[in-house]
Amino acid sequence: MHRKEVAKLAGVSEATVSRVLNGVGPVKEETRKRVMEAAQQLNYVPSALAQRFALRRSGNLGVILPMLPKVNLFSTFYFSEVLSGIGITAKQRGYDLLMLFREPDEPRDYVNLFRTQKVDACIVLGAQDVPNERAALAELQDGRHPFCLVNQRFDGESFNTVDADHQMGSCQAVKHLAERGFKRILFLNGPAVYSNSLDRLDGYRQGIEEAGLTYDRSMVLVGNYSRKSGYKQAEAVAWLIREGRTDAVIAANDRMAIGLLQGLKELGIQVGKDVALIGCDDSDGARLTDPPLSSIQVPFYEVGCAAASRLLDTISDPRNSFAVKLPVKLIERASSAAVAFTES
Numbered sequence: 001m002h003r004k005e006v007a008k009l010a011g012v013s014e015a016t017v018s019r020v021l022n023g024v025g026p027v028k029e030e031t032r033k034r035v036m037e038a039a040q041q042l043n044y045v046p047s048a049l050a051q052r053f054a055l056r057r058s059g060n061l062g063v064i065l066p067m068l069p070k071v072n073l074f075s076t077f078y079f080s081e082v083l084s085g086i087g088i089t090a091k092q093r094g095y096d097l098l099m100l101f102r103e104p105d106e107p108r109d110y111v112n113l114f115r116t117q118k119v120d121a122c123i124v125l126g127a128q129d130v131p132n133e134r135a136a137l138a139e140l141q142d143g144r145h146p147f148c149l150v151n152q153r154f155d156g157e158s159f160n161t162v163d164a165d166h167q168m169g170s171c172q173a174v175k176h177l178a179e180r181g182f183k184r185i186l187f188l189n190g191p192a193v194y195s196n197s198l199d200r201l202d203g204y205r206q207g208i209e210e211a212g213l214t215y216d217r218s219m220v221l222v223g224n225y226s227r228k229s230g231y232k233q234a235e236a237v238a239w240l241i242r243e244g245r246t247d248a249v250i251a252a253n254d255r256m257a258i259g260l261l262q263g264l265k266e267l268g269i270q271v272g273k274d275v276a277l278i279g280c281d282d283s284d285g286a287r288l289t290d291p292p293l294s295s296i297q298v299p300f301y302e303v304g305c306a307a308a309s310r311l312l313d314t315i316s317d318p319r320n321s322f323a324v325k326l327p328v329k330l331i332e333r334a335s336s337a338a339v340a341f342t343e344s
Contacts, residue, residue, distance in 0.1 A: 003044070010038035060098040061090045061308065062119030064110065066126035067101040077254070077283035078300055079125065082150055085304020086123060093312050095120075102126075108136030114145045121146035121311050128193040129154055146314045148322075150307050153195040160314070162307040162324040166196045166280075167203035169296035169328040173250045173278045174207025176294075176330055181340035182248040182276055183213060186240065188233060188260065190225045190252045200252050200280070219246070223256045230256030234263020241275050247340055254279035254286050254295055261289055261335070276336040291334035298328050 003021075007014045012031060019027050020035040027035075038044075063086060065079070087097055098119055102108070113119045122140075127133055127149055137159055140147050148160035170187070177185050187204045190197040201220065208215045221236065223229030230251060237260060240246035251257035257279030261271050271277045272291040279286055282297035306324050314320045 005042055006035065006038045006044050009042060010034040058098075058117050058120055059094070059096055060119045061086070061095045061312065062098045062100055062113055062122035064100045064102055064122055064124045067103050077281055077285070078151075081300035082125060082304040082307075085301040085306075086308045087304075089305045089308035090312070093308070095308075095312065108132055110136050110147070111139050111143055111145065114140075114143070121148075121315055123147070123307050123311060124149050125151070127152040129195065130193060144318055146311055146318065148307050148311045150303060151194075151196055153199075153323075155195075158321065160311065160322050162303050162310065162322075162326075163196070164298045164300075164303060164326045164328050166199040166298075166328070167206065169280060169298070169330070170200040170203030170250060170252075171207040171210070172203075172328075172330045173280075173294075173296060174204055175211060176332065177248045177250070177276055177278070177336060178207070178211035178213065180276070180336070180338070183340070184219070184244075184246050185213070185248045185250065186219045186221065186237065186246045188221045188223055188230065188237075188249060188251040188256055190223060190256075192222075197252060204250065223252075225253050225255060227255045227259035227262075230259025230261075231263040232259075234260055234267060237275075238264055238267045238269050241269055246275065248276035248278075248336070250278045250280075252280055254281045254283040254293065257293055257295070258285055258289055261293070272335050272338055276338065276340070278330070278336050282331050286331075286333070289335070294333045294336040295331050296328050297331050299326050302326055 003014050003017045007017045010017065012035060016027065016031065017035050020032050021039065063083065090097055110122065113122060124147060134154060137154070141159060148162060150162055153161050153163060174185055185208065187201070189201055192198060205215050221233055223233060237246065237249060249260065251260060257277055261277060264271060264275070269275060277293065279293050279295040280298065282295040286293040286295040303326060306326065310322045310324060
């Protein structure tokens with residue numbers, strides 16, 4: 001069956017049939033209905049490839065990922081959850097995923113993906129607030145190319161973003177510990193080039209102040225979100241615990257928390273007894289540690305779904321800008337269940 005038969009039955013030109021079925025150009029509602037009824041009556045299903053060609057679209061949703069040495073991104077909880085949400089939503093919307101890995105030092109030429117018609121829109125994961133990244137994203141924005149950022153915000157820019165409320169999460173974690181009598185709460189954060197690190201730090205500070213405690217910059221340590229960086233901090237944290245300067249730790253992700261827990265255990269310090277510990281992500285590993293790790297549950301799968309859905313909506317209407325922030329919640333387990341020991 002061809003468009004010619006649909007046009008004849010509907011009493012319109014083939015060009016009008018093409019405009020209706022591809023959703024381009026002005027068509028009267030009455031005409032649109034006649035064409036759709038004729039297509040349905042004749043069981044006409046337009047070729048997806050032909051539609052894409054007519055619309056000058058690739059049918060691909062691009063996902064830009066960082067290339068991290070010695071890290072399998074697809075086995076990392078954060079990336080696997082976000083990518084699952086993106087992939088399932090894209091498939092439901094008739095799009096394929098095109099994965100694009102970005103080397104740390106390679107130029108960010110994102111606009112070229114659109115110039116070469118490789119993608120119709122792109123989602124950027126692992127973006128850092130550095131000058132070349134800002135410039136590449138601003139170029140996309142100036143060219144009105146549909147894109148969005150996941151788990152990253154650039155202050156002063158109006159980029160489309162989907163994120164979780166990381167500030168709320170670390171604030172909740174501090175309050176949870178303070179309610180159990182912990183007063184010397186240390187924070188192990190990630191690098192400042194990620195906006196979620198800044199948000200988590202703001203939440204930690206907010207929680208400290210709302211609990212009536214004093215914010216102390218020396219109680220903030222920095223890792224790089226890897227298990228190894230958490231493990232490396234164990235010696236410094238152990239010293240603070242033995243000196244009575246720390247009785248609880250909040251880590252900005254589970255990987256660092258698990259590394260810290262392992263390191264402290266090797267140094268003879270028992271998490272859940274000698275010190276309370278809370279992670280962030282509520283990854284599968286949080287349930288498997290000894291003791292099980294309290295963690296801030298972040299809906300990364302839902303973040304991926306929202307990013308793909310909202311972004312694909314902007315293809316038909318670029319005015320649909322968005323800044324989505326999803327709620328988080330603290331999952332309490334044995335690593336923070338004890339009440340702080342207080343001297344009489």
